[in-house]
Amino acid sequence: MPEVLIQYQTEIWRSIGETFIMVGVSILAAVLVGLPLGTWLYLSRKGQLLENRAVFSVLNLVVNIVRSFPFLLLVVFLIPFTRLIIGTAIGTAAATVPLAIIAIAHYSRLVEQSLLDVPRGVVEAAVSMGASIKDVIFKFLYVEARSGLVLGLTTSIISFISYSTIMGVVGGGGIGDFAIRYGYQQFKTELMMYMIFIMLLFVQMIQFTGTTVARLIDKR
Amino acid sequence: MITLTNVRKQFGRDIAVQDVSLHVERGEIYGIIGASGAGKSTVLRLMNLLETPDAGTVEIDGALLTSLSTKQLRAKRHVIGMIFQQFNLVANKTVFENVVAPLRLAGRPRATHEERVLECLRFVGLEAFKDKYPAQLSGGQKQRVAIARALANEPHVLLCDEPTSSLDPNTTAEVLGVLKSINERLGVTIVIVTHEMDVIKQVCDRVTVMADGSVYETIDLVPSGVPAIDNNPAWFVDQLKKAGEADA
Incomplete structure (x- = not known):
């Protein structure tokens, strides 16, 4: 084990933990809020079951606005809001707020796209069988779109890791922040490289898992 | 079994179905044929309210679908089967x-x-x-x-939207055979929308010809039955020779 890694063991483990918290909360937000939001976006589109021009326009606009913010500016812009919910704008907990918001916007768009890939006829057949909206969503749409939903989440998680690396600006910590403060700013290039390698490893693992799961559940 | 009364359906500015009234008897196989764009599929989709009519009423199996609540309509749809050209199975x-x-x-x-x-x-x-x-x-x-x-x-009714249009002749016969036996053995009323004349001739008791979103004419038929088709190459040769003779 290289000496620098042993020397900074405690900090490295702590920063990995911080990254896990930030990315974990992002994933939760993506699944718990992004998935329903993306589904609603899809359903409120023209020609879909809950077609509603006003609802679609508003949702579409909000998602676009959040996604068009340069992320660093979004973090700054959200400081008052973060303070309102967390009580402070500094630290790992505070960092999860902007991350959760971008996560929701990011994943909801990918959910919408995956659902658009489901053949219309499948939804039509479901309705003709007397399926309610809830049945259509859970027993048909999600079943048919499941590999797209998994691949979308995989792409999103990797983006969340990337977003989490800049949360050092609000004291969020994480591997990226550690690599910058200890590796880059203190000229410990070797340490920085190791941190980049750790992130690369995470990304590879997530992509591999996501791709494999998506392939296994795709029977189309 | 199924009664459409003066139904009308418009998509944007296009009138797909105008003032169509028709009645399907219990236990029959009813065909609807017409060129593409004649409104035949829309008429079928109006029967289980996959499309809601802009005017007119739809009655099926004793229930006035056009006046049911969403929940009642869903319950009714459980006993109205439907099949499609693209099958629409969950892959x-x-x-x-x-x-x-x-x-x-x-x-x-x-x-x-x-x-x-x-x-x-x-x-x-x-x-x-x-x-x-x-x-x-x-x-x-x-x-x-x-x-x-x-x-x-x-189901009491089976609605078929171009059920054989993406199938080859052998499988068409196979599917029509199944539909026929559903009608005979289970007493299910069947409505078939198609542009294939042979399908109508082989199984339908009555057929409505549609044109430009309206009923052109409804006629009684004596179904000729589903021909026995097999995958034996000799059969193909026979058919080809026969067609040649007919042309000559």
């Missing part, structure tokens, strides 16, 4: 899961599901395929699974 579900879906939607007791699914699959001759996925089946087999799915809740 990520096995044959068994596809056929069990309507039973779950209708809230039938769980214990009866397996038996009923197998019964329906046996009817269409695909019991052995229950664990396969649609992607592993031929077009004719997919349509038979779709038929099994439509039969699961013991």
Whole structure:
């Protein structure tokens, strides 16, 4: 084990933990809020079951606005809001707020796209069988779109890791922040490289898992 | 069994169906034929309110669909089967899961599901395929699974939207044979929309010809029956020779 890694063991483990918290909360937000939001976006589109021009326009606009913010500016812009919910704008907990918001916007768009890939006829057949909206969503749409939903989440998680690396600006910590403060700013290039390698490893693992799961559940 | 009274349906500025009235008797096989764009598919989709009419009423199996609540309409749809040109099976579900879906939607007791699914699959001759996925089946087999799915809740009516239009002649005969026996053995009223003249001639008791969104004429037929077709190459040769003679 290289000496620098042993020397900074405690900090490295702590920063990995911080990254896990930030990315974990992002994933939760993506699944718990992004998935329903993306589904609603899809359903409120023209020609879909809950077609509603006003609802679609508003949702579409909000998602676009959040996604068009340069992320660093979004973090700054959200400081008052973060303070309102967390009580402070500094630290790992505070960092999860902007991350959760971008996560929701990011994943909801990918959910919408995956659902658009489901053949219309499948939804039509479901309705003709007397399926309610809830049945259509859970027993048909999600079943048919499941590999797209998994691949979308995989792409999103990797983006969340990337977003989490800049949360050092609000004291969020994480591997990226550690690599910058200890590796880059203190000229410990070797340490920085190791941190980049750790992130690369995470990304590879997530992509591999996501791709494999998506392939296994795709029977189309 | 099915009565449409002065139904009208417009998509944007296009009038798809105007002032159509027709009546389907209990137990018959009723055909609707016409050129593409004549409004025949829309008429079929109006029968289970997949399309809501802009005017007119739809009555099916004693219920005035156009005046039901959403919940009542869903319940009614459980006993109106429908099959489609593109089959519309859920590709990520096995044959068994596809056929069990309507039973779950209708809230039938769980214990009866397996038996009923197998019964329906046996009817269409695909019991052995229950664990396969649609992607592993031929077009004719997919349509038979779709038929099994439509039969699961013991429907009184089966609506067929171009059921054989993406199938070759052999599988067309196979599917028509199944439809015919559903009608004869189970007493299900069947409505078939198609642009294939042969399909109408072979199975329909009555047919409505549509043009420009209206009923052009309705005529009685004596169905000629589904021809026996096999995959024997000699059959193809025979057919080709026969066609040649007819031309000459």
